[in-house]
Amino acid sequence: GAGVSQSPSNKVTEKGKDVELRCDPISGHTALYWYRQSLGQGLEFLIYFQGNSAPDKSGLPSDRFSAERTGGSVSTLTIQRTQQEDSAVYLCASSLHTNRGGYTFGSGTRLTVV
Amino acid sequence: GESVGLHLPTLSVQEGDNSIINCAYSNSASDYFIWYKQESGKGPQFIIDIRSNMDKRQGQRVTVLLNKTVKHLSLQIAATQPGDSAVYFCAENGYTGNQFYFGTGTSLTVIP
Numbered sequence: 001g002a003g004v005s006q007s008p009s010n011k012v013t014e015k016g017k018d019v020e021l022r023c024d025p026i027s028g029h030t031a032l033y034w035y036r037q038s039l040g041q042g043l044e045f046l047i048y049f050q051g052n053s054a055p056d057k058s059g060l061p062s063d064r065f066s067a068e069r070t071g072g073s074v075s076t077l078t079i080q081r082t083q084q085e086d087s088a089v090y091l092c093a094s095s096l097h098t099n100r101g102g103y104t105f106g107s108g109t110r111l112t113v114v
Numbered sequence: 115g116e117s118v119g120l121h122l123p124t125l126s127v128q129e130g131d132n133s134i135i136n137c138a139y140s141n142s143a144s145d146y147f148i149w150y151k152q153e154s155g156k157g158p159q160f161i162i163d164i165r166s167n168m169d170k171r172q173g174q175r176v177t178v179l180l181n182k183t184v185k186h187l188s189l190q191i192a193a194t195q196p197g198d199s200a201v202y203f204c205a206e207n208g209y210t211g212n213q214f215y216f217g218t219g220t221s222l223t224v225i226p
Contacts, residue, residue, distance in 0.1 A: 004157070033213060042203060043158070043216040056212060091157050102148045102205075103214070105157030 002026075004106035006092050012112045013082055021077040021109045025094030032075050033103060034067055035091045043091065049075065082113045126223045133191040135220045137204035140185065144206035148214065149178060149189045152201045161189070161202075191222075199224045 005024040013019050025032050034046040045059035049069045060066070064082075069075040079086055089110050093103035127133045139147070145166040150158035162173045164180050164187075171178050177190040187204050201221050205214035 035216075040218075042218040043205075045213050045215070048213050050212070059213075093157070102150070102160040102163055103158075105159070107155070107157050 004092055004094055004104050006090075006106035006109050008109060009107065010110045010112075012114060015084060015113055016081055018078065018080045019082055019111065021079075021090050021092075021111070023075045023077070023092030023094075023106060025073065025075070025092070026096075026104055027073075029094035029096050029104075030072070031095045031097075032069055033093045033095075034075070034077050035093065037089045037091055037108070039088075046077070046090075079111075082111075084113045087111055087113045123218065124221045124223070126225055127194050129196060129224050129226050130193055133189075133194045133198070133222060133224075135189045135191075135202050135204075135222065137187040137189075137217055138185060139187060139204070139206045141206060141208050141215075142182075142185065144208055146207040147178070147180060147187055148205045149176075149187075150203045150205060150216075151198075152203065152219070154200075158203060194222075194224050196224045196226055198222060 004026055007022045011019055030051045032049040035043040036046055037043050047060055047067045048056040064080045067077045089108040091105055091108045093105045095103045148163045149161040151161050152158040162176050162178050164171045164178045166182060169180050175192045179188045191198055199222055201219040203216045203219045205216045208215050
């Protein structure tokens with residue numbers, strides 16, 4: 001597609017439920033990133049995929065968070081047993097190169113845990 | 115750990131004036147920096163980048179200045195317009211080069 005697509009755009013879930021957030025990166029972009037943005041805060045790195053290499057999971061805040069990338073394209077971020085502090089905007093980005101040109105971000109999924 | 119900070123969390127300027135947004139970074143190994151603009155309800159959008167072998171780079175109405183000695187980055191916007199109102203983030207690529215570390219952001223408001 002023309003840009004990075006994320007779905008859903010908004011998600012309200014009850015505390016304790018699992019959620020899945022989806023990201024469709026730009027076709028041909030080998031690098032894919034997930035970031036989290038809390039209200040009025042900067043972007044917090046979560047996880048990074050590059051081609052067929054093992055993902056860099058160093059930013060995942062707890063074992064309730066996991067992500068996968070199937071076929072080197074679509075990625076799913078899963079949050080199990082959601083907590084209220086998980087409420088944030090989850091941003092996905094992709095890039096062709098890791099060291100120039102920066103990322104192209106999607107519009108994000110706004111997650112609200114009630 | 116990584117630390118990217120901004121001197122001013124908010125900035126208000128009159129339409130037509132020039133804007134300067136500042137950013138301090140902590141990792142001397144960072145060699146690539148990007149400024150992003152984020153409008154309400156949207157993801158961050160690339161504005162301009164600069165490598166550590168440069169101290170200035172110009173784009174359309176925007177200029178980025180890099181001072182590696184004091185680990186400081188600034189974004190200058192000429193003739194600021196209402197459409198420039200947004201949150202601006204600086205980002206550095208850190209010691210791994212595989213991901214970018216973002217600051218908290220500066221909210222720019224342009225007063226008509």
